[in-house]
Amino acid sequence: MSAGHTEVTSGPVVSCSGEHEDCGIRDVLDRIGDKWSVLVVVELAQGVRRFRQLQRAVPGISQRMLTLTVRRLERDGLLTRTVHPTVPPQVEYALTPMGHSLTHLVKSLADWSLEHRDPIARARQEWDDANPGSGIH
């Protein structure tokens, strides 16, 4: 450990030491990695929301994707969907405790993102500068 950074600071990064395979990270990654799940979870972290409220809170989302997203989150047990048999229909979405615990993770993500957005932006700029017409993005 002479220059730069240490190799491994505190043991293996993931619990499945030697090998990594998926160890189930894939499941979570696929969920938080998709385009809208995180934003919906973040909005629901503020409290119970109805369908239209969610759609307005997440500006770019289409009803199709909002429907798909909340269905998947419901399926994973991250939120609950409560239908009030009124007219017009009223459906309320709320995070489950597990969903709430996920918001902590998301917060870490957001924090890291904010903390490194500038360095990343600069790195990208320099790289694009040094590699014109690479087609990488």
Added chain:
Amino acid sequence: MSAGHTEVTSGPVVSCSGEHEDCGIRDVLDRIGDKWSVLVVVELAQGVRRFRQLQRAVPGISQRMLTLTVRRLERDGLLTRTVHPTVPPQVEYALTPMGHSLTHLVKSLADWSLEHRDPIARARQEWDDANPGSGIH
């Protein structure tokens, strides 16, 4: 705090309170959300690796995707690519300090994932059970 869970435990989940927009989370999400970036980062957390080593360490990945993945990570300043002008060619990949800091996040992700994999699996099972032929995944 009577029943269930609290609404907002410690202020807004993301720094961009009222509104959320992207606040730059998108950038990070797109990177860690793709199919291979996280696995490559995890492998590199163990130490410096060469191209073939990486490919063998991440079983399912094709050279095409490995190339694309490391290029993008390099562009973002998360890893360095060192070419040794030998024959046969030898290229070493290593995480930057910023890349290493990301591994901490990934570890949190993996921990959460492992901690909730069973509840999620059960929730999915029950949901699929209650909603046959929904087409949701």
Added chain:
DNA sequence: CTGCATCCCTCTGGATACTG
């Protein structure tokens, strides 16, 4: 209001073959 069905287009990513 809440949601499903359909069309359609883009982008991801796998397989394969070729180069320095």
Added chain:
DNA sequence: CAGTATCCAGAGGGATGCAG
């Protein structure tokens, strides 16, 4: 070994229209 180039199938996701 370390890539690059090409082709191609499938998933993701937007727009729109219809229904309860």
